[in-house]
Amino acid sequence: MLSSVDPNPVVCECEGVTRAEVRDxxxxxxxxxxxxxxxxxxxxxxxxxxxxxxxxxxxxxxxxPEPVVRDAEDELFQERWKGQRHALWGRQLSQAMLNRMLHAxxxxxxxxxxxxxxxxxxxxxxxxxxxxxxxxxxxxPTGVTATDGGxxxxx
Amino acid sequence: MAIDSDVLVVGGGLAxxxxxxxxxxxxxxxxxxxxxxxxxxxxxxxxxxxxxxPPTEPSKPLREGPPTAGxxxxxxxxxDPDGPLADPYDAIASLPADxxxxxxxxxxxxxxxxxxDELTGAAYHGGHTDQNALVPTFGGSLKPTARYPTSAKAGxxxxxxxxxxxxxxxxxxxxxxxxxxxxxxxxxPFEVAGAEVEFAEAFRADTKITRIAKALDRDExxxxxxxxxxxxxxxxxxxxxxxxxGDVGRVDRVGFPAFLGDDESTAVRAELADRLxxxxxxxxxxxxxxxxxxxxxLLYDALADAGVSFETGMPVVGYxxxxxxxxxxxxxxxxxxxxxxxxxxxxxxxxxxxxxxxxSDREGVTEPVLDLHVPQPSERYEWxxxxxxxxxxxxxxxxxADERLRPLDQDGxxxxxxxxxxxxxxxxxxxxxxxxxxxxxxxxxxVAGREAAMEV
Numbered sequence: 001m002l003s004s005v006d007p008n009p010v011v012c013e014c015e016g017v018t019r020a021e022v023r024d025x026x027x028x029x030x031x032x033x034x035x036x037x038x039x040x041x042x043x044x045x046x047x048x049x050x051x052x053x054x055x056x057x058x059x060x061x062x063x064x065p066e067p068v069v070r071d072a073e074d075e076l077f078q079e080r081w082k083g084q085r086h087a088l089w090g091r092q093l094s095q096a097m098l099n100r101m102l103h104a105x106x107x108x109x110x111x112x113x114x115x116x117x118x119x120x121x122x123x124x125x126x127x128x129x130x131x132x133x134x135x136x137x138x139x140x141p142t143g144v145t146a147t148d149g150g151x152x153x154x155x
Numbered sequence: 156m157a158i159d160s161d162v163l164v165v166g167g168g169l170a171x172x173x174x175x176x177x178x179x180x181x182x183x184x185x186x187x188x189x190x191x192x193x194x195x196x197x198x199x200x201x202x203x204x205x206x207x208x209p210p211t212e213p214s215k216p217l218r219e220g221p222p223t224a225g226x227x228x229x230x231x232x233x234x235d236p237d238g239p240l241a242d243p244y245d246a247i248a249s250l251p252a253d254x255x256x257x258x259x260x261x262x263x264x265x266x267x268x269x270x271x272d273e274l275t276g277a278a279y280h281g282g283h284t285d286q287n288a289l290v291p292t293f294g295g296s297l298k299p300t301a302r303y304p305t306s307a308k309a310g311x312x313x314x315x316x317x318x319x320x321x322x323x324x325x326x327x328x329x330x331x332x333x334x335x336x337x338x339x340x341x342x343x344p345f346e347v348a349g350a351e352v353e354f355a356e357a358f359r360a361d362t363k364i365t366r367i368a369k370a371l372d373r374d375e376x377x378x379x380x381x382x383x384x385x386x387x388x389x390x391x392x393x394x395x396x397x398x399x400x401g402d403v404g405r406v407d408r409v410g411f412p413a414f415l416g417d418d419e420s421t422a423v424r425a426e427l428a429d430r431l432x433x434x435x436x437x438x439x440x441x442x443x444x445x446x447x448x449x450x451x452x453l454l455y456d457a458l459a460d461a462g463v464s465f466e467t468g469m470p471v472v473g474y475x476x477x478x479x480x481x482x483x484x485x486x487x488x489x490x491x492x493x494x495x496x497x498x499x500x501x502x503x504x505x506x507x508x509x510x511x512x513x514x515s516d517r518e519g520v521t522e523p524v525l526d527l528h529v530p531q532p533s534e535r536y537e538w539x540x541x542x543x544x545x546x547x548x549x550x551x552x553x554x555x556a557d558e559r560l561r562p563l564d565q566d567g568x569x570x571x572x573x574x575x576x577x578x579x580x581x582x583x584x585x586x587x588x589x590x591x592x593x594x595x596x597x598x599x600x601x602v603a604g605r606e607a608a609m610e611v
Contacts, residue, residue, distance in 0.1 A: 007325040009361050019327065051441070054294060058330040066336030070295070081543035088539055089515045093549060097508035098197075100543075100550060102441050104587035106199045107294025110544035111207055111590070113341030114296070116235045122344045124241035125299070126281055126288035127313035 011059065012052040014045020022059045031064050033057060033076040048092075049080035050099030054107065070114060077103060157484060157495040160186035160464070161611040162604070165471055165485070165524060166504035166512065168193040170578025170596035170603075172454045173267065174502040176274070177604025179461040183611050185604075187463050188487060188496065190470040193451065194510050199439035200413070200446025201290060201307070202271060202279070202597070204264060205256070206299030206590030207238030208246050211546050233542050236588065239299040241286050243594065253583040255595050258558050259602045267597030268301060274457040278449070280308050289313060291320075291410065293329045293438050295337030299590055304446050306420055309408050310436035312338075316407035317346040319397050320438070321390055325356050326364070326412060328440060348402035350393035354386055364414035365443050372419040383423055387430035394431065408434040413445045420449065471524045481573040482525065500573040500610035502603045503527070503554075503562075504596075507579030513552060520552050522580065527554045527562045527570065530582065544588065553582025560603045573610050575603035 005020035012022075017040045025042070029035035033056055036042065042056050043049035057073030064072075084092055104110045113120060162178040164171050167189030175187045212234065240246050244261045251257070256264060272282040279302050281288055287299040289312035297312045310318075320338075322331030335349030357377045358366060369375075370382045377385040394406045409427075415437055416423035428435040439446055458465055472493060473486035484497040505512030505524055514523045520531050531552060532538060538549045555563040556576045564570040577599040579586070586592035 007356050009325050009327050011327050054329065055327040058327065058333060061330035061333035066333060066340055069330075069333045070337060070340075078543050085539050088549070089517045089535070093515050093538075094508045094511070097549070100547070100587045101197075101509060101592070103294070104544060105203070105590065105592055106439065106441050107292045108206075108296040108298040108590065109294045110588055111236060111239060111298070112294070112296035112337065113239070114337050118235065118239065120239060120289075120342065121241070122289070122313045124286065125239075125313040126284050126286045126311065128288075128308060128311050129280065129283050 011055045012040075012042035012045065014047050014052075015041045015043075017042040019059060022056055026060060026063070031060055031068050031072050033060070033072045034079050037076065037079070043076065043080055046095070048084045048095055048099060049077065050095065050102055053077045053080060054103075070112075074109065074115070077109070157497045158186070159497040160184050161499050162186070162502065162607045163188070163485065163496055163498035163500075164463075164502040164504060164604070164607075165189070166193075166502075166506060166510075166578065166580075167465070167467060168195060168504065168506055168510060168578060168596065169454070169593060170600040171502070171504035172458055173270065173597050173600025174504055174575070174577050174604035174607070175458060175463045175465075176461045177270065177601045178502070178608040179463055179604075181605055181608030183608040185461075185463045186496070186498070187458065187465045188469045188471070189465075189467045190505075190511075192467070194506060195447050195451040195454070197442040197444060197509075198447040198450070198593075199292070199441075199444055200304050200450050201298065201300040201439055202268070202281075202302035202593040203298070203586075203590040204268065204287070204301035204594035205243035205246055205250075206240055206287060207236040207588060208240070208249050209236040209546065209585060209588040210234035211251060233545060239287070239289065239297070241299075243287055243299075243301055244285060250589075251583060253555060255556075255581050255584050255599050256591070258556060258560065258583075259598050263602050264594055264598040267594065267601040270601055271302060271597055275302075275450070275453050277305070278453055279304055291334075291338060291438055293334070293412065293440050295329065295334040297338070297341060297343070301594060304437075304449065306413065306415065306424060306437040306446060307439060308436065309434040310410050310438065312343050312345075315345045316434070317403050317405050318348075318408050318410060319394060319403065319406045319433075320347065320349045320410045321393065322349065322351050323412070324351050324353055325358070325362070328412065334438075346403040348397040348400075350390075350397060352389050352393060354389040357385070363443065364412065364440065364445065365417070365448075367414045368417045368420075368445055371414070371416045371423045383426045384430065387427050390427075391431060394433065406433050408436060410436050410438050413437040413440045415445075417445055417449065420445070474525060476571070480571055482571055485524075500575065500607040502575045502577055502607050503580055504577040504600060504603070505580050507553060508549070510579060512578075512580035522554055525562075525571065525574065527574075527576070528564045529553065530555055530565075547585070550585045550587060551582055553584075554580055555582055559606050560599060573607075575607045577603035
């Protein structure tokens, strides 16, 4: 079963856990990523899950719907946070801050509109200097529609 | 023999570079020294100013006692932030009183962003308006940000063009369908679908995205086909598939992970857009971040243009003070030799806990270069709370400063008259939850550099 996963990149670099191993864990444990973590050691290394909780969750996406994947990712991130607080100084504190910067600053997981209660007026935000239709690349792309020539395109 | 300058800036990140250029523009002779590579290579390349005002009241405790082993976390019990904010300036008044923005004011943020616009020119956008843009992140969220690189421009969420997000089966950072699903669940005003594409399989397993970017820069042949053409050919069938499957009615734009070239990124995006017949944008990624690396290159060029002497690989190992407490010179380790660097004034822009401008051990948190005072709870169990994304005291750790960004001692008095503090080494902000990291560096860097030049 493991050899059938292709490509098979490493998902958790600290513990050297591959996609096939994570998928095998999911097959046995379902969408509870904490159980997958305990089976595979994925997210248990030096980075405390900072670089891989989202990658592990992404492996759920083939079988599970969007809200399940999102909740599973957020739960695993919180679970790994619990695991590092008892020694939160020195390198571990720096790592915690780096993980916070990656997940909150770069990914904005804490401010995800899908998860927080916010009523957003998209029109109040910057829509670009040349909104809808304009583009700075490749001349004026016209878009691809269902009627523009089918799947072979110009290739 | 001492090496003298008017202003000596310690730290080569966004705050240090901004401070150095700001001081040089006031006519000062400026020298910048840094210890290690900056954290810009880890940054997304987006320039956040203020996207949320997070709640500062503590989360509802899960149980009595120290928050060490909370279980059954219930997200619904935690307060939501105020935001996303369309206007970053309006909300500054509702930040805590010791926040860097409250110290230097909204005008400093505006000036800092204007300086950034000038330094980056056509490479960045967003300066045409005060309003934040909402940019898709690789976490499937939309992030309010003040400035964005050209490569992210076609991906703005307030633009209603129908969107296909592509992911690559051999890359693990996100699943494109899950990312598209999250954007949809977030209520974006456009149709969006995701597709996982085979392309990076042509590279050996676990290839870094920087390697793929190089292949696209050079248009290296991949199994006989030039890389850009091969990438377009791999993606193209998914445009029509997404339409045929009924996920979207059309595809006006295609979002890629940020690996579309490094030096030749404009040409790479243009060729892909042309071949796909749709606009192309990059989704900012984690480290190693191409947009972060591209920004670092731009800023170092700007530093050189401003006439700032720049040396890296040079840790500060000591300092000497005058009788009045001002710093006379720093001792800098140049390849094993301690060399005094004298200056009229010093800007400390050494970074926070990640950049090692703040150090910690089980006894407490310290500022290791000038031994500046860092306010902190005496009990280590008060450094953190249950919710990983909650009001974490450690996230606001840093040096306290006055309105002129001079460091304050434990009695609230200025400890060194000729020192200015800028960027993440300053305390009082929770830049991760606020989405304010770059703005804090720009606003405080601008003021610190200008102030430092006035000491000369």
